[in-house]
Structure formats: structure tokens, C-alpha cells
Amino acid sequence: MIPEGVPLFAVLLACGLIISTILGNLIGDVPDFAQYSFLWMAVPGFALAFMGMFAREPKAGDTRWYTRPSMTMVYRVGGVIMLIIAVLLATRV
Numbered sequence: 001m002i003p004e005g006v007p008l009f010a011v012l013l014a015c016g017l018i019i020s021t022i023l024g025n026l027i028g029d030v031p032d033f034a035q036y037s038f039l040w041m042a043v044p045g046f047a048l049a050f051m052g053m054f055a056r057e058p059k060a061g062d063t064r065w066y067t068r069p070s071m072t073m074v075y076r077v078g079g080v081i082m083l084i085i086a087v088l089l090a091t092r093v
Contacts, residue, residue: 006079006082006083006086007082008048009086010082010085010086010089011044011048012044012045012048013086013089013090014089015041015044016041016044017089017092019037019040019041019043019044020037020041023036023037023040066078
């Protein structure tokens, strides 16, 4: 069973990796790097949460596209792939 928030977790990890790489290239190795990283890595999560406030819920009796019976295999395989990507991103040193 794959947790529901794994794709979001993987996206936020990838965004954090990209942001820290960009900041490292822009400002270099300075003592304030951790503070700048902490500040800028919160922006993608805030933006996604803000967009989620205005997202539509499925209509009554309807289900999300990925939980429909015809998409079961795609959902299962995609979930495992996203879990592997999230673990690889989280353990990257």
C-alpha cells in the first residue's frame, strides 16, 4: 500500500534539491547558506498548499482519475515508482 502523499513528497524533495543547488551556485559557501536555503525551500511547499486551497473536489459520486478501475495498474506501478524516487531523493547526500 502506497501512502497518498508520496508524489507531493517527491516533488518537494526534488524542488528542494534544485533550490539548494541553485543557491549554492549563486551565493557560494557562505555562513548564511543554511538560512537562505531554509527560507527558499519553503516557497514551493507554500505555493502548492496555496493552490490546493483553491483546487476542486470531485463531484458527488465521481472518483479521481487515478482511482478508477481502469487505472488500477497505472496507479499501483506509478505509486511504487514514486516511492522509489522519493526514497532516492531523501537519501541523496
